[in-house]
Amino acid sequence: MTSTAASASDIAAKSSGQNLRFYGLWVIAAIALVVLPLIFSSGGSLTSFSLIGIAIIFALSYNILLGETGLLSFGHAVYYGLGGFAAVHVMNAVAARGWPIPLPLIPLVGGIGGLVFALLIGWVMTRRAGTVFAMISLGIGELVGSSSLILRSVFGGESGISTDRTALPHIFGWTFGPQIQVYYLIAFWVLVSAMAMYALTRTPLGRICNAVRDNPGRVEFIGYDPHVVRYLAYSFAGFFAGIAGGLAAINFEIANSAYLGAVQSGMVLFATFIGGASYFFGPILGAILVTYLQLGLTSLTSVWQLYFGIIFIGIVMFAPGGIAGLLMMHRPLIRAGTLGMVIPSYLVAALPTLALACGVILSIETVARYTVTGGEGNIVKLLGIPFNTTAPATWGIAAVLVVGGFIVARITWRRIAEAWDRAASIARDRGYLA
Amino acid sequence: MLELIVISTLNGVLFGMLLFLLSSGLTVIFSMMGVLNFAHASFYMLGAFFGYQLTKWIGFWPALVLAPLLVGAVGMAVERYGLRNTHKHGHVAELLLTFGLAFAIEEIVSMIWGKSPVDYRVPAALDFPAFTIFSTNYPAYKIFMLAISVLIFVALLIALKRTRVGLIVQAALTHPHMVGHLGHNVGQVFMLVFGVGSALAGLAGVIAGPALVTQSDMAALLGPILFVVIVFGGLGSLPGAFIASLFIGLVQTFAVALNGSLASTFGPLDPSIGPSVLTDIWNVTIAQIAPVLPYVLLVVILIVRPMGLLGTRET
Numbered sequence: 001m002t003s004t005a006a007s008a009s010d011i012a013a014k015s016s017g018q019n020l021r022f023y024g025l026w027v028i029a030a031i032a033l034v035v036l037p038l039i040f041s042s043g044g045s046l047t048s049f050s051l052i053g054i055a056i057i058f059a060l061s062y063n064i065l066l067g068e069t070g071l072l073s074f075g076h077a078v079y080y081g082l083g084g085f086a087a088v089h090v091m092n093a094v095a096a097r098g099w100p101i102p103l104p105l106i107p108l109v110g111g112i113g114g115l116v117f118a119l120l121i122g123w124v125m126t127r128r129a130g131t132v133f134a135m136i137s138l139g140i141g142e143l144v145g146s147s148s149l150i151l152r153s154v155f156g157g158e159s160g161i162s163t164d165r166t167a168l169p170h171i172f173g174w175t176f177g178p179q180i181q182v183y184y185l186i187a188f189w190v191l192v193s194a195m196a197m198y199a200l201t202r203t204p205l206g207r208i209c210n211a212v213r214d215n216p217g218r219v220e221f222i223g224y225d226p227h228v229v230r231y232l233a234y235s236f237a238g239f240f241a242g243i244a245g246g247l248a249a250i251n252f253e254i255a256n257s258a259y260l261g262a263v264q265s266g267m268v269l270f271a272t273f274i275g276g277a278s279y280f281f282g283p284i285l286g287a288i289l290v291t292y293l294q295l296g297l298t299s300l301t302s303v304w305q306l307y308f309g310i311i312f313i314g315i316v317m318f319a320p321g322g323i324a325g326l327l328m329m330h331r332p333l334i335r336a337g338t339l340g341m342v343i344p345s346y347l348v349a350a351l352p353t354l355a356l357a358c359g360v361i362l363s364i365e366t367v368a369r370y371t372v373t374g375g376e377g378n379i380v381k382l383l384g385i386p387f388n389t390t391a392p393a394t395w396g397i398a399a400v401l402v403v404g405g406f407i408v409a410r411i412t413w414r415r416i417a418e419a420w421d422r423a424a425s426i427a428r429d430r431g432y433l434a
Numbered sequence: 435m436l437e438l439i440v441i442s443t444l445n446g447v448l449f450g451m452l453l454f455l456l457s458s459g460l461t462v463i464f465s466m467m468g469v470l471n472f473a474h475a476s477f478y479m480l481g482a483f484f485g486y487q488l489t490k491w492i493g494f495w496p497a498l499v500l501a502p503l504l505v506g507a508v509g510m511a512v513e514r515y516g517l518r519n520t521h522k523h524g525h526v527a528e529l530l531l532t533f534g535l536a537f538a539i540e541e542i543v544s545m546i547w548g549k550s551p552v553d554y555r556v557p558a559a560l561d562f563p564a565f566t567i568f569s570t571n572y573p574a575y576k577i578f579m580l581a582i583s584v585l586i587f588v589a590l591l592i593a594l595k596r597t598r599v600g601l602i603v604q605a606a607l608t609h610p611h612m613v614g615h616l617g618h619n620v621g622q623v624f625m626l627v628f629g630v631g632s633a634l635a636g637l638a639g640v641i642a643g644p645a646l647v648t649q650s651d652m653a654a655l656l657g658p659i660l661f662v663v664i665v666f667g668g669l670g671s672l673p674g675a676f677i678a679s680l681f682i683g684l685v686q687t688f689a690v691a692l693n694g695s696l697a698s699t700f701g702p703l704d705p706s707i708g709p710s711v712l713t714d715i716w717n718v719t720i721a722q723i724a725p726v727l728p729y730v731l732l733v734v735i736l737i738v739r740p741m742g743l744l745g746t747r748e749t
Binding site (some may be wrong): 070072074124125127128131132134135136138139140142143146147148151152153154181262266269273303305306308309310312313316317320347364368371 | 454464468470516519520523525526529530531533534535538541544545546547548640654658661662664665669713714715718722723725727728729730732733736737740
């Protein structure tokens with residue numbers, strides 16, 4: 001009797017400790033969001049933070065489908081775009097008619113825009129999961145994308161519809177003209193949406209979504225209709241994507257057909273999957289990384305999208321858990337204290353792997369420069385070393401780096417796998433799951 | 435009007451047969467391996483660009499044979515080194531792999547050949563009007579395209595229905611595990627089918643390249659329509675894919691040719707209404723909504739008959 005009481009109080013203590021850690025994380029996130037622009041206060045970094053914030057909400061909303069419910073959508077940007085258009089239209093109406101709706105509530109309008117369309121079309125779409133759903137989502141994405149160019153009065157054709165975020169009623173003297181105010185608006189919605197979406201994963205609905213992802217047949221046996229569950233998940237995803245779209249409309253003061261196009265849908269898929277769909281924080285990592293790369297790479301290289309493709313293929317083939325999955329793999333090793341066994345093999349593998357990566361980058365850049373201009377004296381700079389794209393030596397170096405790097409790297413990768421197996425089996429013996 | 439109907443029917447059947455060259459491979463690959471090959475249209479694009487480059491180097495006729503073989507080899511490599519390793523992570527991972535591939539292939543193609551259309555011309559030997567019908571010259575090259583696609587269609591039919599390999603493929607369509615139990619090397623069959631499917635897509639690219647525009651976005655334009663075709667025809671049904679290809683080919687061709695709108699039929703709307711969704715819909719021509727039509731058909735078929743025209747599995 002006493003032992004059960006003791007264990008019950010143990011559990012209570014443990015869960016309250018977890019609760020504390022859990023709320024602590026959110027508080028830290030909130031403080032970080034507030035402090036970030038004070039440390040990096042340049043205009044460029046504020047813009048980047050705003051874009052990253054929007055991408056985080058968008059990627060998290062996508063993960064309600066991909067990670068939580070197992071629905072692979074190729075048309076998620078539809079809800080982002082429709083949310084953006086809803087926000088722009090309401091903003092213009094508010095400015096014209098003088099309704100008392102302040103700007104901070106506009107993302108909610110975007111969310112409702114996304115939600116309404118998801119409710120309308122979702123029932124037909126979510127009848128089946130898997131590949132069929134993926135194909136249908138692609139078709140719907142194309143349908144909405146092409147229709148947006150026809151329905152000019154709603155979508156504004158090629159040029160889109162612009163708006164003025166400062167024309168809305170001001171509250172607390174905030175005009176939302178300066179980027180810093182827009183950043184704080186986005187940061188607020190990032191925090192609220194992320195908490196809401198995290199809470200959603202802890203509700204019975206979130207759990208049954210996981211069940212539908214893993215085994216829809218058994219979900220039916222326990223009395224739930226997987227179709228209804230998928231429909232609900234789809235609607236929530238549409239709602240949060242709409243919030244992201246509304247924030248984008250506020251940030252750019254324009255909504256155009258590119259918002260709901262296939263490129264946008266592809267980018268959110270990349271961000272979510274590269275970050276890791278099986279953990280809640282995966283899409284956040286992915287959104288930060290992909291947006292950062294997008295902003296950073298475009299100024300460095302003309303073929304930045306190819307790098308995305310290669311990173312994505314690499315993740316799909318070798319690390320389907322994404323970056324979050326890779327990180328979390330190490331958790332049992334850290335707990336068991338066997339992480340030290342793997343580190344040396346990582347260090348050994350780093351050099352040939354880096355050589356391989358440099359070789360791939362050098363070949364891509366060389367080919368890109370060579371074919372685009374085809375001219376003389378084209379210089380590619382890699383790690384500060386200039387390479388002439390027309391010189392045979394450059395092509396030779398690239399080939400040696402790729403082939404040699406690959407052969408050596410493969411050997412070191414095998415050593416990683418061996419070291420990993422040893423470390424993991426010890427961790428398992430010590431009672432930490434690996 | 436009669437002229438328009440005859441010409442559009444010819445063009446529509448031609449486009450439909452091209453679609454079938456692609457959708458047949460896609461359907462067979464999907465039914466056998468459960469993999470929806472997102473990169474299938476990219477193989478079509480590769481075919482067009484390989485055809486263009488080889489035509490420049492060695493002439494059109496060798497290119498017609500070599501380019502599809504090259505694309506087939508690429509396809510087999512993708513199956514052997516990509517899909518087979520990804521298989522253990524499930525169908526979603528496989529689909530994502532082909533999605534990433536489609537993305538990368540488009541980037542590589544536009545990196546090598548640029549983003550603007552390349553000058554891939556109809557070979558001189560076929561550059562003459564085949565016949566004149568109602569004052570319209572019908573190009574011989576289109577007849578040649580039609581002949582090639584019909585030829586491939588018949589060859590495919592014979593190969594599937596009359597040969598041993600075809601028998602195994604047909605069996606593997608519905609019972610892949612049983613075929614494996616019977617001692618056939620299913621892995622090799624998969625690789626072969628994937629190679630042949632890609633080669634067919636490549637061939638479609640080689641012959642369609644000169645007639646349509648050879649550009650780095652041609653895969654992105656055609657890919658979604660292919661998915662509509664195989665969902666519309668019924669997943670895993672070759673006859674369904676055939677009917678759907680022809681149907682969508684005809685619908686799109688006729689839509690592009692027709693210039694009517696609600697405004698031209700019923701007269702313009704009262705201008706006092708002002709611009710709205712209604713005036714947009716009222717004034718849009720059928721030619722303008724042609725790109726949307728396949729997706730409208732997709733939604734309609736999903737509501738009316740979710741398994742597709744001839745599909746047996748519920749979509």
